[in-house]
Amino acid sequence: MNMRHSIGLGRIFGIPLRLHYTWFIIFVLLTISLVVYFPGDYPLEQRILSGILTSGLFFASIVAHELAHSALAIHNHIAVKDITLFVFGGVSQITREATHPRTEFLIAVVGPLASLALGGIFYGVHLLLAAHPLLAAFMLWLAIINVILAVFNLVPGFPLDGGRMLRAIVWQRTNNYQKATSIATKVGRGIAYAFIAVGIVIALAYHSWLNGLWLVFIGWFLHDAARASYQQALLREYLSGITVRHVMDHGCPLVARDFSLRDLAQQYILPTGRTCFPVTREAELEGMITLQQIGKISKAKWDSTLVQDVMTPASKLKTTYPDQDILALLQEMNNEIANHMPVIERGKVIGVLNREDLNRFLRTRTSLGMMRLVN
Ligand SMILES: [Zn+2]
Known part of the structure; x- marks a missing residue:
């Protein structure tokens, strides 16, 4: 993931917010599919407007997830360089890794918790908007997508939040940061291969090409991210204190x-x-x-x-x-x-x-x- 292909969006609570260009593709695709999936008897412009609003709220949900990570990092005296939003969500670029497993665990777990809380809030709004079925349907979609976001991020493969939590637990048990990173990365790679394998099976056996390809794409991305994060972690380890x-x-x-x-x-x-x-x-x-x-x-x-x-x-x-x-x-x-x-x-x-x-x-x-x- 090349963070240079991104544009600045200003600051939120003092943290620079950046948009990776892949985000625009997702935003457009998402809005179009929302408009197509929820037709009803509403005028097109009303559906488009609701679609854009829903995409915007989805975007805000991811920012909230990342802000939760950032707030905990800052609370533990770890500066946050920026938050970049890209195709699969967001990345908080912290300037250094946590020095204690407990801190690492807390910074990681708070993101999925924020997504779960948002899921609950959107579900509540969905119930309140019962008089307006179109908006209620979009709110239900936002509730579900936030829960999916929380669950996906809890997958115990590094560098997902769940992988960081796994690393923190192994780190706490073994007192060996490198070994913990290595184990969390291996699990992350295994999960990436599982995504790819399941994607291929779905595509070939069920001829569900789009869903299959989507899973392969996620697996490939996870595999790449695991490798890059592992190298980054090693580099940090080897270079700490070197001037x-x-x-x-x-x-x-x-x-x-x-x-x-x-x-x-x-x-x-x-x-x-x-x-x-x-x-x-x-x-x-x-x-x-x-x-x-x-x-x-x-x-x-x-x-x-x-x-x-x-x-x-x-x-x-x-x-x-x-x-x-x-x-x-x-x-x-x-x-x-x-x-x-x-x-x-x-x-x-x-x-x-x-x-x-x-x-x-x-x-x-x-x-x-x-x-x-x-x-
Ligand atoms: Zn997260």
């Missing part, structure tokens, strides 16, 4: 802007084998020059071309600082590809963070982590 200082290149030579490219090549590039150099004056950042930039200049011009003619000026560089959290930085780097970032401390350049070093660091950490899981 830029641990990964940065401390020995990168600083060069002056009035160096010729030939001097740079002979004195720095060839002896050090490095590919990127901060350009500084008294250790203050003025720019950055990379092997790639130098390679674009023909060798005949290396004597007459200076570093400052080729470098990227400091104003166009993204910088970082030694105590920056690697996880937070990775999220930033994903959005804005920077292969080399000067590391600044008290106004002076103290090194460079290279994407390549970072990737190598991640690979090493991950393979060591895998060994720990196997043992």
Whole structure:
């Protein structure tokens, strides 16, 4: 699920609300099928209006479900980055995982509870609107869909709410977060395969292609989500406490802007084998020059071309600082590809963070982590 394909909708209780583009497809499909499924003797415009209202209330139900998660997270001092609504519901992007199984369980369980409560409320409204059968029917649909939402989310496969609850329980029992995540993910994958298998059976044996395909689609989505969430969980685990200082290149030579490219090549590039150099004056950042930039200049011009003619000026560089959290930085780097970032401390350049070093660091950490899981 790529959260970048989404648009901002403003804030609700201070939490940014985002809409994934798949939501628009669902909103239109839902409104159309509501209008088609509940015909009655009502004028078309009245049915369309009720359909839109019902889709809107369904949307609000999912927001309420996610807000319940977010409220509990915030109550436990876990900041919520945003809430994104997409095809199957919503995702609350919390900035870190809970540190206690009890907290994790509470944050997870409160979403389905909110959906169940909404189901009850819509059922009550359905009874009150008995005089208006069309609206009453839509309210009953909302009551049922909220109960389905609660039940679906209680399926014990990670990363669904039920999977998080399962992980919290295993975590509490074993006191091993990684093992708990691994078990909850395996159960999640098993459930995903079950959805796919049942979908295929329904499609082939009962020729109910649409329902079958729908189940296969949900299974496929769950499988993907389980894998992505597991990797995310591992990454969080391996990178907790790691900052830029641990990964940065401390020995990168600083060069002056009035160096010729030939001097740079002979004195720095060839002896050090490095590919990127901060350009500084008294250790203050003025720019950055990379092997790639130098390679674009023909060798005949290396004597007459200076570093400052080729470098990227400091104003166009993204910088970082030694105590920056690697996880937070990775999220930033994903959005804005920077292969080399000067590391600044008290106004002076103290090194460079290279994407390549970072990737190598991640690979090493991950393979060591895998060994720990196997043992
Ligand atoms: Zn939920």
